[in-house]
Each structure stands twice: as C-alpha cells, then as structure tokens.
C-alpha cells in the first residue's frame with residue numbers, strides 16, 4: 001500500500017472494501033463465528049504515518065494535550081466497594097418508564113413471557129443491565145483500538161500527542177467496565 005499525502009484521500013471502498021458505508025446488510029454480514037476463541041483478529045488496510053516534523057506548530061492541539069496530561073484520573077480511585085442494588089435500579093427505571101409496571105406494554109399472550117410475573121421481569125431487568133454493561137465493555141475496547149489507530153494515522157506531531165491521551169482514557173474505560 002503506497003503512502004498517501006494529506007491532500008490525497010482514499011475512497012471508502014479502498015479503506016473498508018465496500019463503497020456503501022451504511023450498507024446494513026454488509027455490516028450485519030460481519031460476524032464473529034469463532035465464539036469460543038479468546039481473540040478476534042480484524043484486518044486493516046491503513047498506512048501508519050510517521051512524521052519527521054517535530055515542530056509544535058498547532059497550539060490548539062498542544063493546549064488540549066497539556067490539559068489532558070494534567071487531568072489524568074485513576075480507576076483505582078473509584079469507590080469500588082459501593083454496594084449496588086441492581087433490583088432497586090430496575091424498579092427505579094420501571095417507575096420512570098411510561099409503562100405501568102415491570103412488563104413492557106405490549107400483548108404478550110401466546111409468548112413464553114405471558115406467564116411472567118414481577119419476579120421474572122425483575123430478573124430480566126437485572127440481566128439486561130448486565131448485558132448492557134458487557135456491550136459497553138466491548139464498545140470501549142473498540143474505542144481503545146480506534147483511538148490507537150488515530151495516533152497511527154494523523155499527520156501532525158501535536159495531533160499524535162493529543163490522540164495518545166485519548167488512548168489512555170479509553171484504556172481506563174475498558175478497565176472500569178471490565179471491573
């Protein structure tokens with residue numbers, strides 16, 4: 001793959017292998033079929049941009065970089081011992097929703113859900129919270145690898161410095177959701 005200059009943009013098709021960015025069928029066709037594996041490799045066709053110009057020529061990005069360096073946080077400092085009552089969260093959400101209880105406002109007759117009572121719906125609500133947190137976990141790992149890619153591909157040193165601070169931020173997000 002040849003180097004690209006900043007004024008030469010590759011097409012969507014060159015970057016992702018298809019022209020339609022929002023082709024839902026194509027997006028849904030990308031599935032992880034090896035669900036027992038602990039790893040998943042995704043191919044990429046990007047050029048990593050080195051720069052030999054270390055001049056700090058972009059003060060706005062430099063300012064963001066300095067700010068990010070001064071406002072680092074540590075996930076270890078969060079109150080991990082806080083007791084979370086997931087059932088109470090389910091009940092609070094149900095109270096806020098438009099429906100008049102824990103069950104969704106739809107006709108469930110003839111479905112396995114028809115026989116569900118409050119106990120089952122609370123359990124469902126708790127499992128839904130767990131599912132959502134798990135999806136966030138994977139999403140944050142996506143952000144982690146994407147921001148690392150940004151470091152690789154942005155052309156200016158100030159942009160690489162600042163983008164690097166977003167990488168550590170996303171690492172913290174993964175760490176927190178994992179915990």
Ligand SMILES: [Fe+2]
Pocket residue numbers: 140143169170173
């Ligand atoms: Fe994040």
